[in-house]
Amino acid sequence: MADFQETRRDPGVTGRDPGVPGPRPGETRRDQPGRPGGPLMRLPAGLAEHFELVAELPVQGAESDLLLVRDALGAEHVVKVFRRGYNADREVWAKLPGLESPNVVRILETGHADGRDYEVTAYAPDGNLRGLMAGPLPAEAVTRIVGQLSAGLAALHRVGIVHRDLKPENVLIMSADPLQVAITDFGLSKVLDQSVVFASSSRTLAYAAPESLSGQVSPARDWWSLGMIVRELLTGRPPFMGLSETAVVDHLATRPVPADEVPDPRFRLLCQGLLTRDPRRRWTDSEVTEWLNGGAPPVAPEAAHPMAPEGAGLPFNGQRYTERAELARALIEKWDYAALYFFGRGESGEAWRTLREWLSEFDDSRIGLIDGYLTTGLAPDVKLLHLVRWLDPTLPPHFLGRRVTSEDLPGLAALAKDPSHSDHRAACLLGRELWDQHLLQVLSGFEGGRDLTRIDEQWRSHVASWNRLAGWLREHESTPPRLASRLPDAGSVTDERIAGRAAAVADDPPVVLLTLLALAAWPAETRRSLADAAERARAAVPEQVPWFTWLVEGAGDDPLRLLAVVRAAPEAVVDAEARARGRHAAQQEAQALRARWDEKERARLAGRGVAVARAVAWSLPLLAFWLLGSWIVGAVFGGDGDGGTKSVGGVQQSSGVPFAVLAVLSLIAWAVQCGSEVVLARAQGRDYLPYGPWSWMSRLLGVGGRGLSKASQTLSGAAQRTGRRGCGLLLLAGTVPLLIILLLLAAVTPVASLLWLMVLLAAPVAHAVAAGVRLHRWRQALEGERQKALQDGVERR
Known part of the structure; x- marks a missing residue:
């Protein structure tokens, strides 16, 4: 015990506490197979008396070694032994045991032995957060992690502790199902007596806040690190991948970290709030809590839009552009020209090579843009869409130079119905592209387009239901064969048909497709419009047509059946008019016959x-x-x-x-x-x-x-x-x-x-x-x- 100095145990959590694992008389140890053999290190004096060294953990840091140990009851713990020359902050040690947060790893014991500081914490067999980051995580899992890390940081900051080195490796998975995480590794943590101090910078630049380059330490620094973790969880790509340390420092010092690659607008808002360069305006616990509750706290605008490095800029349409947002607006204004100019000739075009060189001067987020979209076989218009979204996702969603928000979608159906309108062709083309290329999912990445993903899913559900209904009506014995032209399948004409279904004509112009899009975008309003149109259709049929009456009576308030009524009404009008003409002809024929008969009768009576x-x-x-x-x-x-008789022939x-x-x-x-x-x-x-x-x-x-x-x-x-x-x-x-x-x-x-x-x-x-x-x-x-x-x-x- 001579080498054991300054040992301090939390009386509530050490082995002396009956509720905490520790040495027990009469207990035997249970060895667990599969552990690495033969550790190279030995436990500090004092710990060896009640812990058995199991193995050295492969996760090592520059300032410490991690040892897996087992107590007399078989429970496993982790001993963090600081290297010589690294000393833990004694104020942090003093405050950590008092935390009652499930999202901060509890330190069971701290001390100094053999000239080195050490900590004893619980063992997390599921590893750390890095093990979950092989690719983008589902939104539900990310939301759960954000809530728990936010709660853990808030608990630390309430007692004045700034972690300073928050990264996926320092977030332990305490439980995989349900997912439970906790913040660990407080080797670089500091206790602040004031809101901002200056200290040595973190060694993990990828998750370091811009102010850390100057040694500034404040709680805002941890919220920036949380933003970088969230960005990586959503994109599946580590920040600044492939860049040197010098390039990372230059980026942090000169420009913001974009959140453009985050596909979900709500998560993009979260990243923008946490990755605000100004620490005084960066989101903290209150804004994150509001966001978790469904709110949308404001994001402080940057002092300037992201700028390309100094240079001549990108030439386009007689001008040169260095500012991304300005170029995005120019591309939208000249959409048709821009799509052909940059992508019309593929990768052999000089304009494309100029664009690629210009993009090479930006951060690593351009790699996903170029490799994932711009060098693929996508159509030029679709490539331009991805480029515009990368340049400025804060713009409203645009495609083919037209704004495409949920408020704009219902109007496309009206334009498709009116061939005389100047925008008829553009509306038809836009509707088909949105469907064939699944572009609403892409457009949802713009600010103000967050509901387009839901609309796209509902749209495709409506189209599938309509195609089933239309096929059934075309084959039904009650409907005339010519009705097939009024009930086309929506969507691409190359869609697979159900075996045995009657062939359907193409939906050209795509009126049905865009009507179903309006139903997905504005369900209540479109339903009312369809009900009114169906009522007008019923009134337009001058008399009862049996098959149309059957269709109307079965429609109810189903919007798809109401749409079928509206589409079938012209054929019912034709049938009704044909019936009326037949009756008129029969009446005229009967009148002619009666006239001929009357003429015959007049001749007879004459x-x-x-x-x-x-x-x-x-x-x-x-x-x-x-x-x-x-x-x-x-x-x-x-x-x-005289009343007498007479004789005739003697009689x-x-x-x-x-x-x-x-x-x-x-x-x-x-x-x-x-x-x-x-x-x-x-x-x-x-x-x-x-x-x-x-x-x-x-x-x-x-x-x-x-x-x-x-x-x-x-x-x-x-x-x-x-x-x-x-x-x-x-x-x-x-x-x-x-x-x-x-x-x-x-x-x-x-x-x-x-x-x-x-x-x-x-x-x-x-x-x-x-x-x-x-x-x-x-x-x-x-x-x-x-x-x-x-x-x-x-x-x-």
């Missing part, structure tokens, strides 16, 4: 006079028949008025009905029959003869279809010119036997007059009934003929 004359003429033989019969009956059987007969009475009854019977035929003739007009009472005679004589004049000629004997027999002989042949039969009946029947009266009464009644039946059948036939004529006309159309 023959009423002739038909009535024919009816009277055809019924005159009946009058003759009745009068002749009545005369015979009256002459033979009629009485003389005594009683007196009968006088001829005068029978003649009157005959006239009445004929009047009934003639009246029935006249009523029928007035109803039938020209159709009277084919349906007349003598139609059977007309057919028998072969004159049924040629009218009453032909029949009259036949009756009058004029038919003798045709060689046919007239119907007069037939009447005579029928009448004579009838009269003979009546005379015979009268001769043998005392009531012959009464029988004749019955005939005079029954025959007209039967004739009237028959005429009514004929009229009914004719009307049925006429209606059938009318229906057939109209139906045949519709079928011919």
